[in-house]
Amino acid sequence: MKKIIYFALGGITFALGTLGIFLPFLPTTVFYLLTAFFWLRSSDNYYNRFIQSSFYQRTVEEPIVKKKITNAGIVRMFFMIFLVFLIPGLLVDNAWMRICLVIVYLGHVIGLTWYLRGKKISVKTRESND
Template sequence: MKRIIFFILGCIMFILGTIGIIIPLLPTVPFYLAASFFWLNSSKKVHDYFVATKWYKQYVEEYIVEKKMTKKQQLKILVTVFCLLAIPFVMVPNTIMRMALIVVFVGHVIFFRVYFSDKRKAKLSKAEGIDL
């Protein structure tokens, strides 16, 4: 029963996310993330298939699970984030919003420095009993 409910909820979230592409008021990404969560938890077979895909291994396992990202990859992401945040920063003359955008960008920089730091990797490998 739980698997059927998760599958149906996944379908509903996918439909809402797709509608969000057309209607700007609905956020697309959260609905697609929720759809993937529900679908992956609806079936062991679907979960195993997803974990075996090259996209999972390249974008999820490498970056999130293994915490591996080169400085060049980090810089590329941060430049993209900077460009996307610079658009509303320049176009909207609101000081509070500009300060919030600066805080968001600085938060990204700090996150990348801490999350992908060598010290963090050393602590994790020591806890797991792995030598680097």
């Protein structure tokens, strides 16, 4: 029953996200993220296939979870975030919004650098003393 509810909620959020492409007051990205959340929980098979996919391993598992990201990868990530923040900064002529975008961007740079360059997760293996 729980799997059916997750699948149905995923269908609803997918429909709302798709409508959000055409209706500016519906946030497409948020609904698509919710769709992924619900659909991955609706089936153990979908979840396992997703976390074992090369895309997930390359873009989420290695750099974010295991914190194995190169300096070039961090620079690339911050550049992409910069481009995302630059678009509204150029399109809207409002000084306060631009100041807020700069503050939020700097918050991302500081927070992500602290997280990714902070203490690494170490996996300790137990050796048996026979």
